[in-house]
Amino acid sequence: MIDRRTFCKKSMLLVGGLALPLAAFELFDPRKLLADKSDPAKERWVFLVDTEKCVGCGYCVHACKVENEIPYEANVTRTWVERYVVTKDGKSHIDSPKGGRDGFTAGRIEIGEGKHEEIRGEDVNKAFFVPKLCNQCENPPCVQVCPVGATYATADGVVLVDRKWCIGCGYCIMGCPYGVRFFHPVYHVAEKCNFCYHRITKGMKTACVDACAFDARRIGNINDPADPVTRIIVTERVSILKEEYGTKPQVYYLGLSKEVK
Amino acid sequence: MVHGELWTVKEYFVYPNEYIYWTIQIVMYPFMTGLVAGAFVLSSLYHVFGVKQLKGIARFSLVFSFALLPVAMMPLLMHLLQPQRGIEVMMTPHFTSAIAAFGIVFTTYGMIVASELWFVYRQHFVETALELRQASEPTLALRLRLLLFTALTLGAWDVSEHALEKDERAVRVLAGAGIPVACFLHGYAGFIFGSVKANALWMTPLMPVIFICSAVVSGIALCIITYIVTMELRKLLVAWRRKQEPGLPSTEELKSAEIQVVTITARYLIMFLVFAITLELLDLVFRGYTAVKSWDILRSVIYGKDFVSIFVIQYGLGNLVPFILFLLPRLTIRRAVAGTLLVLLGVFMMRWNVVIGGQAFSSSFSGFMHYHLPIWPHSLETFKEGFFGALTVAVTPFVLFWFINKVLPVFKESH
Numbered sequence: 001m002i003d004r005r006t007f008c009k010k011s012m013l014l015v016g017g018l019a020l021p022l023a024a025f026e027l028f029d030p031r032k033l034l035a036d037k038s039d040p041a042k043e044r045w046v047f048l049v050d051t052e053k054c055v056g057c058g059y060c061v062h063a064c065k066v067e068n069e070i071p072y073e074a075n076v077t078r079t080w081v082e083r084y085v086v087t088k089d090g091k092s093h094i095d096s097p098k099g100g101r102d103g104f105t106a107g108r109i110e111i112g113e114g115k116h117e118e119i120r121g122e123d124v125n126k127a128f129f130v131p132k133l134c135n136q137c138e139n140p141p142c143v144q145v146c147p148v149g150a151t152y153a154t155a156d157g158v159v160l161v162d163r164k165w166c167i168g169c170g171y172c173i174m175g176c177p178y179g180v181r182f183f184h185p186v187y188h189v190a191e192k193c194n195f196c197y198h199r200i201t202k203g204m205k206t207a208c209v210d211a212c213a214f215d216a217r218r219i220g221n222i223n224d225p226a227d228p229v230t231r232i233i234v235t236e237r238v239s240i241l242k243e244e245y246g247t248k249p250q251v252y253y254l255g256l257s258k259e260v261k
Numbered sequence: 262m263v264h265g266e267l268w269t270v271k272e273y274f275v276y277p278n279e280y281i282y283w284t285i286q287i288v289m290y291p292f293m294t295g296l297v298a299g300a301f302v303l304s305s306l307y308h309v310f311g312v313k314q315l316k317g318i319a320r321f322s323l324v325f326s327f328a329l330l331p332v333a334m335m336p337l338l339m340h341l342l343q344p345q346r347g348i349e350v351m352m353t354p355h356f357t358s359a360i361a362a363f364g365i366v367f368t369t370y371g372m373i374v375a376s377e378l379w380f381v382y383r384q385h386f387v388e389t390a391l392e393l394r395q396a397s398e399p400t401l402a403l404r405l406r407l408l409l410f411t412a413l414t415l416g417a418w419d420v421s422e423h424a425l426e427k428d429e430r431a432v433r434v435l436a437g438a439g440i441p442v443a444c445f446l447h448g449y450a451g452f453i454f455g456s457v458k459a460n461a462l463w464m465t466p467l468m469p470v471i472f473i474c475s476a477v478v479s480g481i482a483l484c485i486i487t488y489i490v491t492m493e494l495r496k497l498l499v500a501w502r503r504k505q506e507p508g509l510p511s512t513e514e515l516k517s518a519e520i521q522v523v524t525i526t527a528r529y530l531i532m533f534l535v536f537a538i539t540l541e542l543l544d545l546v547f548r549g550y551t552a553v554k555s556w557d558i559l560r561s562v563i564y565g566k567d568f569v570s571i572f573v574i575q576y577g578l579g580n581l582v583p584f585i586l587f588l589l590p591r592l593t594i595r596r597a598v599a600g601t602l603l604v605l606l607g608v609f610m611m612r613w614n615v616v617i618g619g620q621a622f623s624s625s626f627s628g629f630m631h632y633h634l635p636i637w638p639h640s641l642e643t644f645k646e647g648f649f650g651a652l653t654v655a656v657t658p659f660v661l662f663w664f665i666n667k668v669l670p671v672f673k674e675s676h
Binding site: 141179 | 264
């Protein structure tokens with residue numbers, strides 16, 4: 001028969017003895033293990049748009065549609081160019097017919113439902129173009145809301161969509177404040193710009209960057225201090241779109257104006 | 262044509278990829294889950310809180326809630342562009358998404374309702390099975406029926422007083438546990454919208470609570486109206502059958518019982534209606550008062566483009582008119598019918614104004630989108646995302662109810 005004193009002693013011994021090996025256990029985060037084996041991600045892709053240089057030719061939109069097989073006539077696009085015309089009465093007139101694919105040759109502004117608004121040259125205070133594309137946010141709301149994890153961020157910072165896994169609920173489209181997502185007209189799953197991931201991972205530039213004759217679009221690696229794009233981002237006054245949503249966009253703009261949506 | 266282009270008309274500057282992607286089926290989804298949750302809460306008022314006057318409608322609303330359950334996910338499936346992958350939400354849930362909780366909440370809730378129903382109807386299963394066993398020359402239909410009821414008893418044949426008491430206790434516990442789950446089922450539907458930071462109209466922490474309150478309102482309204490319809494049918498049936506069996510209750514007896522149940526239930530409806538409107542108005546006032554960046558465009562949608570559907574149909578016809586109809590003394594069946602139908606319209610319009618209204622403006626805050634509901638289907642897409650798709654969703658619970666009622670009779674006492 002064991003007495004109380006020995007029982008307590010032996011129990012404490014047992015607990016102490018068990019605790020020692022238990023302390024050796026640690027819950028591993030698989031990503032942490034991966035990071036231990038190799039260097040931290042060599043690349044973090046970022047984009048730089050110089051709106052001062054954009055002339056609204058639309059070659060980037062054209063090149064993107066062809067490269068990424070978005071049906072040419074479909075009214076959706078991975079990248080687009082917006083035209084801003086600010087008149088003397090302080091109003092801003094914005095349009096992007098066909099995503100700016102065919103350039104902005106006419107002076108009139110598209111106002112939807114097939115209607116246009118004529119704007120006289122002498123009424124214009126300022127006018128400029130703003131190219132748009134996926135911001136590859138560091139805190140992407142689209143990745144957060146996907147119910148099946150079909151959209152995800154890669155280690156080098158690009159948000160991708162798995163066409164074989166997407167259920168087509170559209171929650172990511174709703175969750176994106178920038179309106180970059182849409183349903184692919186052929187595959188019927190969520191679709192968006194991915195910085196031409198198939199090209200940049202092979203050392204090429206994106207289709208839109210290659211198509212831009214004015215150097216308004218540039219892609220770079222923010223983890224490389226010697227990268228000319230990184231030099232501009234860290235030394236010059238750059239802005240981002242819709243900072244208030246806390247998405248931490250990775251597309252940087254030069255020469256943005258307060259009218260830009 | 263791109264998905265969404267068919268029913269979206271753009272005005273002023275809208276981003277090129279923006280369309281009304283969430284359409285009528287996403288209006289139906291919170292509407293239907295709301296009915297499920299509301300019907301369950303109504304039945305729980307009797308089972309948990311012992312509101313005796315609701316006994317007549319409690320069992321009815323529980324069965325109806327069960328019939329509505331499968332229909333809650335129908336609109337989601339019809340809306341998906343890849344419906345065959347819909348099951349992945351349950352198989353590979355990505356838990357940072359509000360939708361991923363659907364599988365778990367929905368299954369939990371379904372199991373609670375099913376087991377509560379089992380305890381409520383266990384005595385009926387046993388009695389029916391025993392009765393069927395005695396049939397001298399069973400036909401194939403009778404034998405199948407016997408098999409069904411024997412299976413439904415799950416081998417629990419004890420119908421002694423002690424056992425039945427235990428059943429009642431189980432019902433009370435399950436109904437109690439079901440209330441938070443039902444509220445969660447619907448509150449999280451509100452969360453799906455309320456947590457979309459990209460949408461200025463949707464993003465408010467009040468959304469889940471508003472959704473729950475209006476859910477209970479619509480659930481009670483639907484129970485009242487369906488209850489009245491079935492009672493009217495019963496009255497006709499009883500009047501016809503009384504010629505052969507004078508022992509059945511008279512039409513007057515049924516009528517007085519009916520109006521009593523309706524009056525009491527309507528009181529609960531009004532209570533939740535007041536909660537719902539208060540919260541909705543609070544939200545509106547708050548938005549106007551704080552007037553953040555999005556308020557300019559929201560104001561032009563709320564007070565301009567959607568004025569009729571928000572203030573005239575939703576608040577006026579759907580809330581104010583039924584409020585007066587129910588509060589006027591000496592409620593009649595006819596007035597109750599008008600009131601509940603208007604309440605249902607009001608809640609439906611609330612869902613409409615949230616889902617479609619939330620997409621009535623571009624996230625550029627510089628343009629608008631107008632929605633044109635496809636009526637006549639000329640393709641699978643226009644059926645699924647059109648009027649007839651929504652109608653299919655709306656009719657299914659009644660068809661299911663008719664079938665379930667064959668096994669779980671709602672008005673057992675008088676049969």
